[in-house]
Amino acid sequence: MRSYVVARRGRVSARLAALGVAACAGFAAVAWFGWSSAAPSGYDPALRYPHRTDAIVLQPPQSEPRDATPVGNLIATLAGYAEVPGAHVVLPGAVPPAEREALTTALDDLFGTPAAPRVPDAAAVGDLPMSPGQLAAGSQVYRRLCNQCHGLTGNGQGNAGDWIHPFPRDFRLGQFKIAAHGSRPSPGEIRRILREGVPGTRMQAYDLISDADLNAVTAYVVHLSQRGETELKVLVALADEEGAESAEVPAVVVVAAKKSVADWQAAALSPKAPAVTFPSGEDALRRGHDLFARNCLACHAGYGHAESFRYDAWGVAARLPDLTRGEWKWGREPADAVARIRNGIPAAGMPANPSLTAAEVLDLAAFTKAMSRPDLLPADVRAAVYPDAAE
Numbered sequence: 001m002r003s004y005v006v007a008r009r010g011r012v013s014a015r016l017a018a019l020g021v022a023a024c025a026g027f028a029a030v031a032w033f034g035w036s037s038a039a040p041s042g043y044d045p046a047l048r049y050p051h052r053t054d055a056i057v058l059q060p061p062q063s064e065p066r067d068a069t070p071v072g073n074l075i076a077t078l079a080g081y082a083e084v085p086g087a088h089v090v091l092p093g094a095v096p097p098a099e100r101e102a103l104t105t106a107l108d109d110l111f112g113t114p115a116a117p118r119v120p121d122a123a124a125v126g127d128l129p130m131s132p133g134q135l136a137a138g139s140q141v142y143r144r145l146c147n148q149c150h151g152l153t154g155n156g157q158g159n160a161g162d163w164i165h166p167f168p169r170d171f172r173l174g175q176f177k178i179a180a181h182g183s184r185p186s187p188g189e190i191r192r193i194l195r196e197g198v199p200g201t202r203m204q205a206y207d208l209i210s211d212a213d214l215n216a217v218t219a220y221v222v223h224l225s226q227r228g229e230t231e232l233k234v235l236v237a238l239a240d241e242e243g244a245e246s247a248e249v250p251a252v253v254v255v256a257a258k259k260s261v262a263d264w265q266a267a268a269l270s271p272k273a274p275a276v277t278f279p280s281g282e283d284a285l286r287r288g289h290d291l292f293a294r295n296c297l298a299c300h301a302g303y304g305h306a307e308s309f310r311y312d313a314w315g316v317a318a319r320l321p322d323l324t325r326g327e328w329k330w331g332r333e334p335a336d337a338v339a340r341i342r343n344g345i346p347a348a349g350m351p352a353n354p355s356l357t358a359a360e361v362l363d364l365a366a367f368t369k370a371m372s373r374p375d376l377l378p379a380d381v382r383a384a385v386y387p388d389a390a391e
């Protein structure tokens with residue numbers, strides 16, 4: 001048996017040699033070693049996070065966008081708002097180089113490097129440890145699976161980022177659309193979006209990575225967000241104040257970083273939405289439809305059949321979703337519909353509805369979920385939602 005295997009091996013290597021592969025034996029050995037777990041799979045230890053150079057949009061143009069922000073030129077498009085009256089943009093290049101260097105050095109002190117990331121005081125976020133070991137592991141997963149879209153600094157501008165629509169999230173604003181309460185998610189909400197993906201976008205479901213990798217990369221996303229948010233806030237402050245001293249920068253950075261960490265910790269405490277049961281029957285759908293017409297149709301024109309666009313918190317214009325397609329990006333459970341309608345999607349510019357009663361929210365949610373199912377809608381409501389289908 002054994003000799004048979006050896007003999008076969010001999011024949012195979014002879015065949016490979018005949019094909020000219022033997023000359024590559026050294027290469028093959030390197031490739032094999034490179035594939036093993038002993039190989040470094042993280043960032044170069046000498047690599048620093050670079051200065052932020054792209055525009056910070058504090059106020060997009062006032063007029064409603066007539067189209068979605070085009071792919072292939074996002075950075076220039078956002079910087080171009082600086083020329084639009086009524087818009088407000090901070091260009092990091094306007095901050096003097098000495099202050100920018102002081103800012104990046106202070107950020108390095110607090111947040112480390114891509115290979116050795118850390119956060120102030122290694123402050124855990126809810127159930128999510130943020131130790132240097134956890135973050136270093138997360139940075140390796142991120143480099144492998146996320147960097148090409150979300151970018152080294154979490155700016156959404158990885159190699160592929162500019163060509164994907166909707167654009168990959170820029171984590172540096174500290175705002176997320178998945179958050180069920182406000183605009184900052186809990187670690188559990190980030191873990192969930194990674195497991196489930198964002199339907200209808202290029203954000204796929206990472207349902208096969210281990211729980212350890214999932215936790216580590218979640219922590220790393222939080223790290224990038226805390227770092228990016230700190231940088232953004234300080235840049236805005238430096239651009240505002242004439243003649244700020246570089247010597248003051250580190251103290252300002254510490255204050256901004258602690259605030260971001262505390263905001264993430266507070267968001268981790270927000271209660272998980274309880275499961276809900278929708279009211280049944282045609283009357284509930286009619287009531288939901290009436291409420292929709294009064295509260296929602298102004299934005300969701302034609303129930304989403306019509307083309308309309310809005311700027312989000314990053315200043316990116318996106319088409320409003322076609323709600324009749326039933327493609328829920330931010331969770332498809334009944335409880336998700338209730339959370340969106342009650343709390344809005346602040347990062348997308350969708351407002352909260354604190355004055356609706358619990359019963360009204362349930363009617364609205366039931367109708368919104370049924371919108372993609374014409375067979376479930378009462379005939380009068382169906383005729384309103386699907387006017388083209390009426391005979």
Ligand code: HEC
Nearest residue numbers: 145146149166167168169176177178193198201202203217
């Ligand atoms: C092929 C590009 C691509 C890759 C790779 C990718 N993403 Fe995304 N990501 C996106 C897009 C696109 C969105 C959705 C943006 C939208 O709909 O507004 C998104 C959304 C997200 C969100 C939700 C943001 C929010 O506002 O709630 C998180 C968190 C996220 N990605 C993290 C990750 C992590 C972590 C990885 C790696 C494990 C990863 N992504 C890999 C493109 C990508």
Ligand code: HEC
Nearest residue numbers: 295296299310327328329330331341345348349350351368
């Ligand atoms: C000021 C404009 C505005 C108003 C008013 C508004 N929305 Fe939205 N809504 C949006 C935007 C923008 C999005 C896209 C979010 C995104 O980027 O994924 C959205 C998304 C949604 C989604 C998709 C959620 C998902 O998970 O993909 C639903 C459902 C929805 N809105 C329901 C409603 C309902 C119900 C109302 C009325 C109570 C309402 N909206 C009022 C702007 C608005």
